[in-house]
Amino acid sequence: MKEKGFKLIMQFAVMLVALEVLAISINMFYAPHNVAAGGATGISILLEDALGWNRALIVFVINIAMLLASYFTLGKETTARITVGSLLLPICMAIxxxxxxxxxxxxxVIVGGALYALGVxxxxxxxxxxxxxxxxxxxLKKYFNFKPSVSLLVIDTMVCVMNIFSSGIEAFILALFSSVITLxxxxxxxxxxxxxxxxxxxxSHLAEVEEIISESLDQSYTSLDVQGGFSGDNKRMLMLVVENSEYHRIIGRIREIDPQAFILTTNVAEVHGGQY
Structure with a gap:
């Protein structure tokens, strides 16, 4: 029970930090330069510039409207998940x-985009x-099966386009540039x-390659059974995950053994687990 309570406290603390980071990106980077890069916060920047309305109040009103829409269309569970963040963000923006x-x-917009990405x-x-x-x-996904990522891109793009009428073409370009940075x-x-x-x-010298990898380079690997699509021959393929700093050294040693070796390299974002 204590562990669950501690976890909830930590999650709430992370949420507060994240929302404050979003507020800093808006109040100290986007809004002072009249760049609206999408979302409710972008709309608030546009309306403040055009009508002088308070940004935090605009975000609060938009979020309340979206919570009501969520409650009647998406259900209680989804609404509960977004309620706290929806109510706390305008408070963070106000203070x-x-x-x-x-x-x-x-x-x-570079710094603001990076901070906004960190918060989200x-x-x-x-x-x-x-x-x-x-x-x-x-x-839109629930009722019309639209992809959320596409729908959100359309909404954010519409907000970015409104920069043209508010602060000119330069603000529009900067808003798009910031969206790319955030992504x-x-x-x-x-x-x-x-x-x-x-x-x-x-x-064709796989045994020697294995020896170099495991003994000289002290690198673990996985051996896979494969079949040639053209020849139909059964073969073995080695798969290993290496640090970027070690990549060229390992490839160089393999090329020394077999200049004709087939080597396929892909980028890996995350690696979990141990050695097998």
């Missing part, structure tokens, strides 16, 4: 100072959400930054 930390707009990725880690425009894609940073955060390479090897 976070609205200041410009950098004067250059390009630098602002942290929320994903604990299966939470800040609500807002993440709700309509879920509704790339989120991808690296979610799948880990400790990237490796997976190497598949077939050779």
């Amino acid at each position: 976070t100072p609205s200041i410009s930390l950098v004067s250059d707009r390009t630098l602002a 990725a942290l929320l994903y880690q604990i299966d939470a959400s800040s609500g807002g425009t993440t709700v309509p894609p879920l509704i 790339l940073v989120m991808n690296y955060i979610e799948t880990g930054i400790d990237r490796k390479k997976s190497v598949y090897i077939m050779s």
Whole structure:
């Protein structure tokens, strides 16, 4: 029971940190330069610039509307999952100072995009959400089987386009640029930054290659039984996961043994488990 309570406290703490990071990215990087990069927070920047309305209040109203839509269309479970984040984000935005930390707009959207990605990725880690425009894609998926990623992209793109009428074409380009940065940073955060390479090897001198790998290079590997698609011959293939820094050294040693060896290399985001 204590362990479960501690886990809930830690999840809530992570959520608070994530939401505050989102608030900092909006209040200190996006909003001071009038760049709306999508979502409810982007809409709030546009409306504040056009009508002078309070950003945090706009996000609060949008999130409440989305919670009601979620309750009547997606059910209680989904609504409960996004309620806390939806209510706390506008609070974080209201208490976070609205200041410009950098004067250059390009630098602002780079840093803002990276921070926004960090905040969203942290929320994903604990299966939470800040609500807002993440709700309509879920509704469209349920009733019309639209892909949520496509629906969210369309919504965010529409928000980005509105920058043209609010702050000009430069703000629109910066908003798109920021969205790309957010996507790339989120991808690296979610799948880990400790990237490796997976190497598949077939050779007529496979026994010698195995010896070099296991003894000289002190590298573990997996032996796979395969069949040639053209020849139909049964063969063996080696599969090993190597650090990026070790990749060229290992490939060089294999090429010394068999210059004609078949080597296929792919990037690996994460590796879990031990040696077998």
